[in-house]
Amino acid sequence: MTSEQPTLPADAPVPDEIVHSVPIRASAETVYGIVREPGWFINDGEYREHEISGDRDVVRVVDPVHGVFQIAIDALEPPDRVVFRWLGGGLGELADAPHNTVEFRIAPAPGPGAEGVVLTVRERGFAALGVDEALRRRNYEENLSGWQEELDLAKRLAEGGR
Numbered sequence: 109m110t111s112e113q114p115t116l117p118a119d120a121p122v123p124d125e126i127v128h129s130v131p132i133r134a135s136a137e138t139v140y141g142i143v144r145e146p147g148w149f150i151n152d153g154e155y156r157e158h159e160i161s162g163d164r165d166v167v168r169v170v171d172p173v174h175g176v177f178q179i180a181i182d183a184l185e186p187p188d189r190v191v192f193r194w195l196g197g198g199l200g201e202l203a204d205a206p207h208n209t210v211e212f213r214i215a216p217a218p219g220p221g222a223e224g225v226v227l228t229v230r231e232r233g234f235a236a237l238g239v240d241e242a243l244r245r246r247n248y249e250e251n252l253s254g255w256q257e258e259l260d261l262a263k264r265l266a267e268g269g270r
C-alpha cells in the first residue's frame with residue numbers, strides 16, 4: 109500500500125469506473141473464497157465479520173462500524189469472477205437510488221513460471237450517482253484509495269490464511 113492517497117485534479121471530471129489489481133501468491137479458489145462474500149470489502153482494510161441475511165439475489169450486510177448495506181449478487185462464477193451491485197458509498201435500498209457494479213476477476217499470474225493469481229476489481233457507475241458533482245467526486249476518491257486498501261487485505265487474507 110502506498111502512503112499517497114490518489115485523488116483527481118480539481119478540474120478533472122469524475123470517471124465512471126475504478127480499476128485496481130494486485131498479484132496474490134495463492135490459488136484462484138482461495139481468493140474466490142474471500143471475494144465471494146457479499147460486503148467483505150466494507151471494512152477499512154481490516155477484515156471484520158458481517159451479519160449477512162436475505163435471499164440469494166439481494167442480501168443485507170451489517171458492518172459493526174459502517175452500518176447496513178444492501179448488496180445484490182449478480183454473478184458467482186467460481187473460481188474466477190464475482191459481480192455485486194451496491195450503492196457505492198451511500199446507504200439505503202438498491203431500488204431507491206443509482207448503484208455501482210463491483211466486479212472481481214481472478215486470473216492466473218502472467219508470465220512463464222509465475223505463481224498465484226492476479227485479483228482485479230472494477231467498480232463502475234459513478235457517472236450515474238446523481239447530479240451532485242461534489243458527492244460523486246467524494247465517493248469516487250474514497251473508493252479509489254479504498255479499493256487498493258481492500259485488495260491489499262484480500263492479499264493478506266489469501267496468503268496468510270483467514
